[in-house]
Amino acid sequence: MDDQVRLLADWFRTNNWPVLPCPACSKGRLRAEDKNIQSEQSPSTYGWEHADDGDPTDIRGLFHGLLYCSDGYCREQVVVVGDYAVQRDLVDDNLDNYYRVRMIHPPVEVVEVPESVPTSIRQTLVRAAGVAWRDPSAGIGLLRQSVERLMDERQISASRPSGGFRPLHERITEFRSVEPDVADLLEAVKWVGNEGTHPGGLETSDFVEAALLVELALNILYRTDTSALQARARRIVAAKRWVP
Ligand SMILES: [Zn+2]
Structure with missing residues (x-):
């Protein structure tokens, strides 16, 4: 099993996408670029800063987008959908945006x-x-x-x-x-x-x-x-x- 595919089992930083194998060709890897991925905050978490015990890690939402194969001849496009959350880094305590993939189409080989x-x-x-x-x-x-x-x-x-x-x-x-x-x-x-x-x-x-x-x-x-x-x-x- 590809090490990068295993990373899909958990949350990852939005700037640290797993570099997945392309489902269409045996050479390319799927690249995620910011302009092709959109995250949407859930309306139910809009007012977190006004709550008495409000915390930015209460923010939740969804993301959707496209990944593209890096191989110049293939250029396969793959739809991704998943969950979005703000979490605190356990090491430096900084806030970061995280994704968790829930669907990939066409599927990436596991x-x-x-x-x-x-x-x-x-x-x-x-x-x-x-x-x-x-x-x-x-x-x-x-x-x-x-x-x-x-x-x-x-x-x-x-x-x-x-x-x-x-x-x-x-x-x-x-x-x-x-x-x-x-x-x-x-x-x-x-x-x-x-x-x-x-x-x-x-x-x-x-x-x-x-x-x-x-x-x-x-x-x-x-x-x-x-x-x-x-x-x-x-x-x-x-x-x-x-x-x-
Ligand atoms: Zn490809």
């Missing part, structure tokens, strides 16, 4: 996976990235669905011989006999996903952690096969010279 990961899994991960910053429980629910798609791709049946629906836990248990370490990662995602169905829901930081588990599982299962290159290196080392 789970980075090898090219060979099947489309059905990739599409579910993009849907997860599309909702997670606004509704992390829904995002984790879609991560859980990506595990179901992985079980499909690995021919782990979704139904019992009697015809009944097979819960995800049962499918992962069967998969454990083939890939025990990966099964642990997937079962952890399933348990987090179960939490998301309870009242109160989950935080964006929980989504990021669950996404990291899915990412690790997919990287183990679909990692690039380097065995041929490693075997060739061993032949060169054994010969102590370049061999064609």
Whole structure:
């Protein structure tokens, strides 16, 4: 997972935007310029200075704007929407403006996976990235669905011989006999996903952690096969010279 994407799980200073990867090209990064981002103070916080215990950190609001890809050929534009607040810096006690992203369209990739990961899994991960910053429980629910798609791709049946629906836990248990370490990662995602169905829901930081588990599982299962290159290196080392 890109380090800058992880920063979306929390508030950041308005002059310190995460430099996100472009969703359209593999080269550019999304740039935020002040002229393209507007913040709007919520009317309910207009009168903070007149309140007896008024504090500028009571100020709340929204922001909206556009980010642009830095690649000269791509120039993809991405809509961003989120919350705006004034907070006091814990180190120097200065007041600063902060944003927290709630929606990015088109979505910025969260789970980075090898090219060979099947489309059905990739599409579910993009849907997860599309909702997670606004509704992390829904995002984790879609991560859980990506595990179901992985079980499909690995021919782990979704139904019992009697015809009944097979819960995800049962499918992962069967998969454990083939890939025990990966099964642990997937079962952890399933348990987090179960939490998301309870009242109160989950935080964006929980989504990021669950996404990291899915990412690790997919990287183990679909990692690039380097065995041929490693075997060739061993032949060169054994010969102590370049061999064609
Ligand atoms: Zn781009």
